[in-house]
Amino acid sequence: MCGIVGLIHLNGSSNVGGEMTSMLQSLKHRGPDSTGYAVYGEANPGDYIMRLKVAEAEDMNRGRGIHDVLEERIAKVDAILAEHDAKVSVKDRVRPYALRYVLSHDGDTGEMAEHIEEVEDVEILSLGNGLELIKDLGDAADVAGAYGLNDFTGTHGIGHTRMATESDVDIKSAHPYWAFPYNDVAVVHNGQITNYWIMRREMERKGHRFMSNCDSELLAVYVAHDLANGVTLEDSLRKSIQEIDGVFTYLVATKDQLGMAKDTMAAKPLVLYESDNLIAMASEEVAIRSILPQEIDTYDPYDEEVRVWQA
Amino acid sequence: MASVSDSDLKDLTQEERVKALGMTTDQLTGRSMYIEFDPEATERFAYPWAPDVDFNQRTELDCDGLTATEVNERMRDLMRDGFGTIVIKNPRGMHSIGVGILNKLNLIIEGSTGYFAVGLIDGPNVRINGRVGWSCGENMMAGTVVIEKNAGSTFGAAIRGGDLVCKGSVGSRTGIDMKGGTIIVGGDTGALSGFMMQRGRMVVCGSAGKNLGDSMYDGTIYVGGEIQSFGVDAVEAELTDLDKAWLTRKLTQYGLMPEKGVDHFTKVVAGKQLWNYDNLEPSEKKLIL
Numbered sequence: 001m002c003g004i005v006g007l008i009h010l011n012g013s014s015n016v017g018g019e020m021t022s023m024l025q026s027l028k029h030r031g032p033d034s035t036g037y038a039v040y041g042e043a044n045p046g047d048y049i050m051r052l053k054v055a056e057a058e059d060m061n062r063g064r065g066i067h068d069v070l071e072e073r074i075a076k077v078d079a080i081l082a083e084h085d086a087k088v089s090v091k092d093r094v095r096p097y098a099l100r101y102v103l104s105h106d107g108d109t110g111e112m113a114e115h116i117e118e119v120e121d122v123e124i125l126s127l128g129n130g131l132e133l134i135k136d137l138g139d140a141a142d143v144a145g146a147y148g149l150n151d152f153t154g155t156h157g158i159g160h161t162r163m164a165t166e167s168d169v170d171i172k173s174a175h176p177y178w179a180f181p182y183n184d185v186a187v188v189h190n191g192q193i194t195n196y197w198i199m200r201r202e203m204e205r206k207g208h209r210f211m212s213n214c215d216s217e218l219l220a221v222y223v224a225h226d227l228a229n230g231v232t233l234e235d236s237l238r239k240s241i242q243e244i245d246g247v248f249t250y251l252v253a254t255k256d257q258l259g260m261a262k263d264t265m266a267a268k269p270l271v272l273y274e275s276d277n278l279i280a281m282a283s284e285e286v287a288i289r290s291i292l293p294q295e296i297d298t299y300d301p302y303d304e305e306v307r308v309w310q311a
Numbered sequence: 312m313a314s315v316s317d318s319d320l321k322d323l324t325q326e327e328r329v330k331a332l333g334m335t336t337d338q339l340t341g342r343s344m345y346i347e348f349d350p351e352a353t354e355r356f357a358y359p360w361a362p363d364v365d366f367n368q369r370t371e372l373d374c375d376g377l378t379a380t381e382v383n384e385r386m387r388d389l390m391r392d393g394f395g396t397i398v399i400k401n402p403r404g405m406h407s408i409g410v411g412i413l414n415k416l417n418l419i420i421e422g423s424t425g426y427f428a429v430g431l432i433d434g435p436n437v438r439i440n441g442r443v444g445w446s447c448g449e450n451m452m453a454g455t456v457v458i459e460k461n462a463g464s465t466f467g468a469a470i471r472g473g474d475l476v477c478k479g480s481v482g483s484r485t486g487i488d489m490k491g492g493t494i495i496v497g498g499d500t501g502a503l504s505g506f507m508m509q510r511g512r513m514v515v516c517g518s519a520g521k522n523l524g525d526s527m528y529d530g531t532i533y534v535g536g537e538i539q540s541f542g543v544d545a546v547e548a549e550l551t552d553l554d555k556a557w558l559t560r561k562l563t564q565y566g567l568m569p570e571k572g573v574d575h576f577t578k579v580v581a582g583k584q585l586w587n588y589d590n591l592e593p594s595e596k597k598l599i600l
Contacts, residue, residue, distance in 0.1 A: 266464065266483040266501055269445060285404035285444055286425050293403055295422055298442050299461045300482035302520060303502040 001163045002175075002190040003027030004270070005282040006251040007291075008156035008258040008309050013042060017144065017152025020159045023280075023287040024140035030283060031163035034174035035143045036135030038186035038253055039157035040311070043129050047089070048103050048183075051125040052077070052116070055097040056170050057137050059121075070096060076119045084112040094147055098136070110181035114209075123172060123211055128184035130154070130255045135174040155311040156258050158251045160188040167214045176253075177217045179224030180209060184255040187223065189216035190283055191248030191268045199244060219250050227254070237261040237306040251281070259308040266303035273298045279309050358433075361414035364395035373400045379407045390416060404444065409437065426463075429456055432473075445482070448475040451492065457565065464501065467494040470511065476565050483520065486513045489530065497567045505532045505579070506542065514558065514576075516567055524579045532579040533558060535569060546582040554578055 005023040007016065016039050024035055043049055054073040059066055074093075081088060081103065090102035105112065113124050126133030134147045140161065144150050160175035167173040179185035193199070193215040200210060200218055208221045222244065226236035233252060237259050247267035252259045260281060262270060271285045273296055280288045285298055301307065370389055374382050382399070386409065389397055396417040402408055406425035409418055409432070416435035420428070423441030433452035438459075445463040448456050448470055455474045464482030467475045472492040480498030484506055491511040502520035505513055508527040518536035525542020532545075533554070541547075558573040569575075 265503075269463065271444070271463070284406075284425055285423060285442070286406070287404075289403035289423070293401075295441060297460060298423070299480065300463045300501075303483055 001030045003030035003161040003283040003287070004158070004175075004188045004190045004249065004251055005160075005280075005287050006156075006158040006188070006253070006258055006260065007278065007280040008311055009278055010309070010311065011277050013153050013155050015151065016040075016154040016157045017149040019291045020157050021140045021144040021150055022290045023282055024159045024161050026287045026290040027161045027283060028139045031161040032139055033164045033169045034135060034137045034162045034171070035140045036133070036160045036162070036175045036188070037143070037149060037157060038126070038131060038133045038159070038176040038178070038188070039149070039152050039154050040130040040184070040253065040255065041132060041152060041154040043102075045129075046104055048086075048101075048105055048109065048127060048129060049132055050101040050103065050127045051098070051133050052101075052122060053098050053125060053171055054119075054122050056121075056172065057095075057097065058170065060096060067096070073119050073122055074099065077116055077122060080112070080115045080119070084115070086112065095136070098134075098147075100132070109183065113181045117209075117211075124178070124180065126178040126186065127181070128255065131178070131184040131186060131253075133176055133178050133186055135160075135171055135176065137169065137171065137174075155256075156253060158186060158188045158253045158258070160190075166192070167212060172212045173214045175214075175216055177214075177220035179220040179227075180211070182224040182228055185220065185224045185227060186253050187216065187220035187250060189219050189248055189250040191246055191250070191263065193218060193244055193246040193248060195245040215246075216250070219244070219248075219252075223252050233257050233259045234306060234308045237308070241304050241306070249283075256311045257308055258311070259306070260301065261306045262301050262303060264303055266301075266305075270301055271298050272301055272307075357415075358413050361434075362390045363393070364390050364414065364416060365393050366395035366415075366417055368394045369396040369398070370394045371398045371400055374403065374405055374408075375401045379405050382408055383410065386412070386418075390414065402441075406444070409435075423460070432456075442479070443477075447477075448473075451475060461498070462496075466496075466500075467492075467513075470494065474561075474565075476567075478565075478567065480517065485515075486511070486532075489513065493561065495561060495565060495567060499536065502539075503542065505530070505545070508532070508581075512557075514561065516562070516569060524581070526585065527579075527581045528583075529581055533573075533576045534579065535573075535576050538577060538579070541579070544582045544585045545579050548578045548580045550574070550576055550578045 086103045086105040088103045092100040136143045176186040176188045196215040203221050223236050248263045249268040249270045273280045399420040402422040402424050404425045407427045408424050409429040411431045412435045413433045418437045420439040425444040428443045428447045430449040434454045437456040440459050442460040443462045446465045449468045451470045453473045458477045461479035462477040462481040466481040466485045469488045470492045471490045474493045476495040478497040481500050483501030485500045485504040486494045487506045489511045490509045494513045496515045499517035500515045503522045505524040508530040510530050513532045516535040519534045519538045521539040522542035524545030562568040
């Protein structure tokens with residue numbers, strides 16, 4: 001089933017981490033397997049924030065030796081960062097297998113990201129100037145607590161509670177997906193894409209890499225490919241509805257935008273609230289009400305509806 | 312069966328072939344045409360176990376801190392205590408509020424609900440001051456439900472009786488598989504509204520999305536605004552004086568009568584040209600087609 005949420009503050013920052021935790025926790029019944037956040041904070045100009053994992057959560061049960069393996073992987077990542085002249089100002093080991101770096105880098109971040117992912121079982125969850133992508137097993141309260149998200153300040157974010165269906169219960173199959181290697185683009189999705197393999201092969205022929213077999217990753221790659229080729233987010237979302245088959249509702253966030261798209265059948269839910277200061281959306285109204293308890297006006301976007309908001 | 316050669320059959324029309332093969336030529340009207348429910352009887356019907364409530368006994372029920380199950384159980388307790396008017400406070404998008412109420416009741420929900428609000432009801436009069444999520448009034452048998460704001464998708468799915476009214480706009484697949492009753496939408500409705508509709512009437516004062524009335528067996532849809540496209544086997548029919556009188560009465564009753572009247576409404580019915588209106592079994596079809 002899965003649940004998706006998105007919110008964007010139009011006039012400055014707010015506690016998007018706490019707000020999204022509240023929204024996602026109220027959608028726990030739609031998917032308790034994993035929870036993910038793509039939140040956009042206020043990074044210093046020139047700084048990149050990189051979130052990565054060096055193992056799956058379940059790998060930590062493979063005996064004491066796993067810790068040495070992880071140390072080796074992290075050392076390799078650090079060496080690659082040094083090779084690329086990246087200057088690391090912050091390095092947090094948030095969980096044994098999850099790290100957060102703040103770094104400055106003048107070179108090609110895409111090439112650097114590709115080199116880092118050559119290290120076995122290392123996956124960059126996000127890399128950008130504003131985006132921080134956090135995902136792990138468990139519900140929103142678990143993930144927010146473990147990663148310190150309840151006080152995260154930012155302008156916008158998207159999130160996901162996952163009920164695994166066509167791929168495994170692990171972090172690499174959890175949402176959101178970062179659109180590797182394009183900075184600051186992330187996607188969450190509720191639905192099934194029926195021409196996934198056709199579209200994936202098309203994207204792979206264009207040189208894109210896929211880290212999972214989850215159909216939602218295709219949406220991130222698809223949109224990022226368009227954005228990199230000068231297509232606006234709105235046009236890309238409209239195009240995707242015609243080219244991607246299936247039933248889906250998905251949200252895309254960039255450094256300063258939040259967009260939504262609904263398929264031709266409108267078979268997957270989304271409830272939308274709009275005001276002068278805040279746009280909030282979720283699979284179910286109960287999520288929006290968790291942060292806006294007062295009486296508000298909401299509506300369901302129709303089939304093939306696309307909307308984009310600017311932070 | 313009469314003895315007819317293949318070559319003889321080839322020269323006959325389909326109707327003649329059917330007759331020659333000893334099959335019925337009666338016009339098949341579909342299962343939905345059988346009278347299964349007498350609207351007059353359902354109005355008077357009361358379940359033997361239904362509590363005897365008094366509309367003048369009024370109480371409030373605050374949803375804060377309660378689960379949907381607890382809210383519904385407390386409502387039942389209140390009805391058993393004779394309360395005939397219950398006001399629900401602070402629902403805040405809660406799912407499945409007011410489902411399965413099978414007795415007379417004035418239910419007022421002050422706020423918005425989530426999925427499946429007042430589904431499976433048979434008799435209560437409900438007013439919801441906010442918005443409702445997906446599948447509001449699903450399988451409703453009798454009573455009235457009036458929603459002041461918008462509604463989600465599958466509004467009134469499989470409804471069999473009563474009036475289900477949304478004064479705002481609704482999502483997609485409104486009245487999917489409806490088997491009776493009336494759905495009224497003050498605003499617009501989304502794609503595939505009236506999909507596989509079998510009986511009843513749907514009124515959309517605004518516009519309708521694509522594939523309106525797709526594969527409808529029977530029933531009638533009235534649309535006041537634009538229709539993005541007709542679904543398979545949905546056709547436009549003449550808006551008669553009887554239609555106009557009924558529309559005027561119903562829309563006036565719920566305060567939704569358009570200023571310009573109802574003459575501009577488009578009436579949509581089933582064309583009844585789909586395969587299911589053929590009265591032959593598949594094996595029989597193979598023989599004659």
